[in-house]
Amino acid sequence: MERLALLLCDIAAVSLLVFGLYFPRHRRRDLVVAYLGVNVGVLAVASSLGAADSRAGIGLGLALFGVLSIIRLRSTELDQHEVAYYFSALALGLLGAMDTTDVRLPAGLMAMVLAVLFVGDHPRLLSSYRRQVVVLDTALPEHTALVAHLEHTLGARVHSAVVQRVDLVNDTTVVDVRYRSTPGVRPENGAAARAGTAVAAGGTTAVAVRP
Structure with a gap:
């Protein structure tokens, strides 16, 4: 039941991240697919490995951050705000795959990630x-x-x-x-x-x- 609740929280969070924050502000359609794919892919892999070994979560998270950093260096250059959304989508996927019986902590961390991006990338913040x-x-x-x-x-x-x-x-x-x-x-x-x-x-x- 907790797994299903976290899965739903992740879907809601990444949908809000992509369709509520990123796309209305920046209108770059190709990165919508990238953010959704990264989030769902990380969620699926982390969930499957976490079920087999609860200690794999930390190592998996560090490895995924490293792999995505290499991908960024070898692909089309991204602006810094796009990198922030990229790693936020990844973080939401990892939080959605946490092996816990209390969904309040990962759900609260997801909300914190969204709140920080909402404020930090707001058009009126330091707009001049x-x-x-x-x-x-x-x-x-x-x-x-x-x-x-x-x-x-x-x-x-x-x-x-x-x-x-x-x-x-x-x-x-x-x-x-x-x-x-x-x-x-x-x-x-x-x-x-x-x-x-x-x-x-x-x-x-x-x-x-x-x-």
């Missing part, structure tokens, strides 16, 4: 913080000038700017930017609104960037 890889049509090897140019272009406060490539021949810069957008501030005057921008005749932008 963003990341982009930006290609600039000018070579900016000096960091302060680069940050000033990015703030003026994006109309946002730049928190991190990691240069990936500076091409002095073709006059381009590729930079990984992490920034916070400001509602109502247009890109063309975003830096000026915060720090005071002076544009010289030669096109060089000088901005007093706050630390």
Whole structure:
């Protein structure tokens, strides 16, 4: 009876994870199949091995996490939030296969996993913080000038700017930017609104960037 209850809890949890959280927020259909397959596969294997040897659960869980890490490295690159859903589906399957007479503990842990993803991946949580890889049509090897140019272009406060490539021949810069957008501030005057921008005749932008 406890096995059946845990099975139903797992089905309900993974359905809520995939169709209630992931798909409505990210709309990637191929990962729906992956999450469901991982969950049901782990549940089936862990249940069968756990019935034969109650000590196999921990080793099985570690082995499955390792195998899925290798699969991720050798397959299409996933975003970090997709990896979080991937391992959450796996964790739900392992919890659903627990050999216990009290279903409240695994059911409570399933609810905790869903609650953490609901809050952590909520669209309104830190929604103004963003990341982009930006290609600039000018070579900016000096960091302060680069940050000033990015703030003026994006109309946002730049928190991190990691240069990936500076091409002095073709006059381009590729930079990984992490920034916070400001509602109502247009890109063309975003830096000026915060720090005071002076544009010289030669096109060089000088901005007093706050630390």
